[in-house]
Amino acid sequence: MTNLSNLPNEILIAILEILATVDLQSLIASQFASRRFHALIQDVIYNIQNKYAVRCEGHDSEEMRIHPLWKTKFKGLFNTADCFTATEKKRFAYLTLNGDYTLPFRRLPWAESLSQRAAYTRPEASWRNLSLTFGQAPITHLDVVKSYSAPEGDSVDYYQVDLEPSGLTMGLFFDILLCDKATYGLETGSWELILGRRLRSYDILSEYECFISDDRDLVDFGKEAPQAAVLYVRGGPVSRGFGPESRDSWVVSGSAKKRLLPWQGPIQNFIFTGYYD
Incomplete structure (x- = not known):
């Protein structure tokens, strides 16, 4: 049976990005699952924050x-x-x-x-x-x-x-x-x-x-x-x-x-x- 740890990084990151939008607390807690998860989640958090770091034209x-x-x-x-x-x-x-x-x-x-x-x-x-x-x-x-x-x-x-x-x-x-x-x-x-x-x-x-x-x-x-x-x-x-x-x-x-x-x-x-x- 395949579990999350068997998935390639690209798919895991996509899943974790969805998790970040629906349950940020669970994402933060998931960092302690393993060193791999910690590194991937840090990348996800960085990517999400960096995505919005530049001001968008017309932003209200x-x-x-x-x-x-x-x-x-x-x-x-x-x-x-x-x-x-x-x-x-x-x-x-x-x-x-x-x-x-x-x-x-x-x-x-x-x-x-x-x-x-x-x-x-x-x-x-x-x-x-x-x-x-x-x-x-x-x-x-x-x-x-x-x-x-x-x-x-x-x-x-x-x-x-x-x-x-x-x-x-x-x-x-x-x-x-x-x-x-x-x-x-x-x-x-x-x-x-x-x-x-x-x-x-x-x-x-x-x-x-x-x-x-x-x-x-x-x-x-x-x-x-x-x-x-x-x-x-x-x-x-x-x-x-x-x-x-x-x-x-x-x-x-x-x-x-x-x-x-x-x-x-x-x-x-x-x-x-x-x-x-």
Whole structure:
């Protein structure tokens, strides 16, 4: 009886490419079947990601979506509102972390089990090198927009993530969220990854002192922002304190800090020359 291991590489690769589109988790798990399978699956993953690495003309960035596997395994990291339970959503008028910024991580479906957590968080874990939008055009431009609200006034900050041409990987996104430069640490209230958005003007952001995702003067979206996304982080003073236990053993990624760059777009200098009649 013929089994998969008896098939030539060309046919196996074709089968594995189909598996990648219907069940990415099974594809990743199949790497451990043998050295041959590991090598072939690495080729399949590379081919799929490389296929979409080049921007396609007419690509509508609004059609981009986070891969379903990531939305299941990393629920709450793309929008912190998703980490709250149904009971909490009914009880709280405003879904804020209120400074407990590791809550979305602690509530990941694999975080409670120490063995699963160790498997997922090891540096060589397979998911780390996979595209956030696996099987589609990758995110090649990521803005981090931070908005802080306090009684004495509001402020904003901005970073552009230095991405490889292959785009944003799940691992880099994970590290950015654990980087204190990208959040407000204990004063983080929420964050959300908004696909199909790109900051148009840093000057207008500074003038507004807040981020409005559908403001045409401030943000490009749709076909004007191909393969782009905005990580919108909100923060402010917290009403309660958190001890070391709230941070658990989640650590800040030092390497991610180096990937956060200042505004790279055009500078608009508005010079006031006098009053209009």
